[in-house]
Amino acid sequence: MALTAHGPDGARPPWSAAWELLLPAASAPARSRGRSLAAALREAVRSGRLTAGTRLPSSRELAADLGVSRGLVTEVYEQLTAEGYLRSGRGSGTWVGDAARAAAPAVRDRAPRGGHARVDFLPGVPDLSLFPRSAWAAAHRQVLAELPHPMLGYPDPRGLPRLRTVLAELLSRRRGVVAEPERVIVCSGVAQATTLLALVLRARGHTAVGVEDPGSPEHGALLAAAGITPTGIPVDDQGVDVGALRERRVRAVVTTPAHQFPTGIAYSARRRAELLDWARAVDGLVVEDDYDGDFRYDRAPVGALQGLDPERVAYTGSVSKSLAPGLRLGWLLVPDGLTEEVVERKRVMDLGNPALDQELLAHFVERGDYDRQLRRCQRAYRERRDTLVAALHERFPGVRVSGIAAGLHVIAGLPARWGPQATFLARAAAAGVAVRPLTDHRVPAPGAPDDTGRCGAPATGSAEDEVHLVLGYAHLSPARIAEGVRILADAVQELDHARVDSTSR
Missing domain, CATH: 1.10.10.10 (Winged helix-like DNA-binding domain superfamily/Winged helix DNA-binding domain)
Structure with missing residues (x-):
C-alpha cells in the first residue's frame, strides 16, 4: 500500500x-x-x-x-x-489513538486593552510613550556586559542586595519611608505584594480585611483570591473612617493615604494618627499602597504613613506609573515580625524576580535616570491635568473638580442638571467617550448607609440625578483631553436642555 x-x-x-x-x-x-x-x-x-x-x-x-x-x-x-x-x-x-485533542486554533491575548472609544478617560494609566527607551536600552547593554555569570542563577527571593539597597535609599529620600535594605522585598508590582501579605494574614487567622470605600476594586479582588473577605470601610474628607474599622472588628486594612484612590484626598495628620492608634490597640496592620505618591503638583509629595510606625505599616509601591506596568517591578516593606513569612511565601511563589531586571533597575536608579524620568512625567502630567480642569470648567459650568493636587486622575462632580447619571453615561458611550462613574469604586459595607456624600464630593442633589466621574488624564495628550471633554459636553447638552424645558413648563 x-x-x-x-x-x-x-x-x-x-x-x-x-x-x-x-x-x-x-x-x-x-x-x-x-x-x-x-x-x-x-x-x-x-x-x-x-x-x-x-x-x-x-x-x-x-x-x-x-x-x-x-x-x-x-x-x-x-x-x-x-x-x-x-x-x-x-x-x-x-x-x-483517541487520547490527543487538537490544540486551540490561536493564542489568545488576555492583556487588558482599552475599548474602541474615541477618547477613553481611564484612570490610573500612565503615558507609555514617555518610557525612556534610550536610557533603558543603554543601561541594559551595560548591565548585561558587566553582570557576573553567577548573578544569572536563582536570586535571593527578597531581591538582589544591590537593588534593595538602592530602593531603600530612594524611598527614604523621596517618600520618607523607614527603609533599611533588610525590610525591602522586591516583588512583581503592588498586586503581588498585596497577595503575599494577604496569604500571610490568612495563615495567621485573618478572615476579613478592611478596604477603602470608595476604593480600588483590585484590592478587594486580590484579598478574595487569597481567601480573605474584603470589608468596605467608608472614606470621608479626612481619610478612612477609624470608627468604622472598630465596628467591623477587622485587624488589618488596605489604604492609599498619600493620594486616596479614587477621591484624591490626602489623609489628614489627625486621621493618620488615629489610624495608627487603632492598629496599635488591636495589634493590627495597615497596608499602605503608595501607587502614585511621587506625583504631587502643588508642593512636595506627602510623606508615607509607614515612616510614622514601620512596625504597624506594610508599605508597597512600584514603577508601574513612573516607568511602565509591563516591567512588573515593585517593592514591599514589611514589619520585622512578618518578614520571614512573607519572604518564604515569595520564595515558594516564584523563586524571586528576574535577576537581570533587578540589576537593570538598580543601575537605572543609581545613575539618576529614575529621578530624571519622574521629573519628565511630572511636567507632562501637570500640563494635562491643567488642560482637563480648564476644559471641564469651560464646558460644564458649575462642575466641582477635586483630587487635582496629585496623581493621574481627578474627580468631576457635575450639578444635578446634568443627570441622571445613567442617562449621562449612556450618552457619553454613544458619542465614543469612555468615562467611569465614582459609583464603580464603591464597596458594599454591611449595615453602612449608601450615601454618596461621604466620599469627598458633597452632594448637591439627589443621588440619582448627580454625576460623579473619575477621569484619568495621564495617558492622553492635551489635545485629546480637550477634544474628549468637548465631545462629552456636546453629547450630553441635550440632557441639560431637556431638564430646563421640563422645569419651565
Whole structure:
C-alpha cells in the first residue's frame, strides 16, 4: 500500500491527507530523520489531519514509500504508541489513538486593552510613550556586559542586595519611608505584594480585611483570591473612617493615604494618627499602597504613613506609573515580625524576580535616570491635568473638580442638571467617550448607609440625578483631553436642555 495509492474501492486512504507533512521529515538529515518523522506524525494527530481510529500503513509500506529504513519507522511507531498518540495490537496493525485533542486554533491575548472609544478617560494609566527607551536600552547593554555569570542563577527571593539597597535609599529620600535594605522585598508590582501579605494574614487567622470605600476594586479582588473577605470601610474628607474599622472588628486594612484612590484626598495628620492608634490597640496592620505618591503638583509629595510606625505599616509601591506596568517591578516593606513569612511565601511563589531586571533597575536608579524620568512625567502630567480642569470648567459650568493636587486622575462632580447619571453615561458611550462613574469604586459595607456624600464630593442633589466621574488624564495628550471633554459636553447638552424645558413648563 502506498501513501499516494487509493483504497480498494477507489477512495483515498484516510491517512493520505497527512502525506505532505511526512515528506520533509523523510528528507531530513539522517541523524534527525527519526525525530522529524515523529514530530510530523504528532502534529498530524494533534491537528486532526489524522483522526482517531485511522489505520496507518504497516512499517514496511511506510518505509518503502518514504525511502527510509523499516527500523526507523518501527521505532517511530513504538515511540508514539508509548506516548499515547498511536495504538497497536498484535496482528491488527497500527491505529491513531483517541487520547490527543487538537490544540486551540490561536493564542489568545488576555492583556487588558482599552475599548474602541474615541477618547477613553481611564484612570490610573500612565503615558507609555514617555518610557525612556534610550536610557533603558543603554543601561541594559551595560548591565548585561558587566553582570557576573553567577548573578544569572536563582536570586535571593527578597531581591538582589544591590537593588534593595538602592530602593531603600530612594524611598527614604523621596517618600520618607523607614527603609533599611533588610525590610525591602522586591516583588512583581503592588498586586503581588498585596497577595503575599494577604496569604500571610490568612495563615495567621485573618478572615476579613478592611478596604477603602470608595476604593480600588483590585484590592478587594486580590484579598478574595487569597481567601480573605474584603470589608468596605467608608472614606470621608479626612481619610478612612477609624470608627468604622472598630465596628467591623477587622485587624488589618488596605489604604492609599498619600493620594486616596479614587477621591484624591490626602489623609489628614489627625486621621493618620488615629489610624495608627487603632492598629496599635488591636495589634493590627495597615497596608499602605503608595501607587502614585511621587506625583504631587502643588508642593512636595506627602510623606508615607509607614515612616510614622514601620512596625504597624506594610508599605508597597512600584514603577508601574513612573516607568511602565509591563516591567512588573515593585517593592514591599514589611514589619520585622512578618518578614520571614512573607519572604518564604515569595520564595515558594516564584523563586524571586528576574535577576537581570533587578540589576537593570538598580543601575537605572543609581545613575539618576529614575529621578530624571519622574521629573519628565511630572511636567507632562501637570500640563494635562491643567488642560482637563480648564476644559471641564469651560464646558460644564458649575462642575466641582477635586483630587487635582496629585496623581493621574481627578474627580468631576457635575450639578444635578446634568443627570441622571445613567442617562449621562449612556450618552457619553454613544458619542465614543469612555468615562467611569465614582459609583464603580464603591464597596458594599454591611449595615453602612449608601450615601454618596461621604466620599469627598458633597452632594448637591439627589443621588440619582448627580454625576460623579473619575477621569484619568495621564495617558492622553492635551489635545485629546480637550477634544474628549468637548465631545462629552456636546453629547450630553441635550440632557441639560431637556431638564430646563421640563422645569419651565
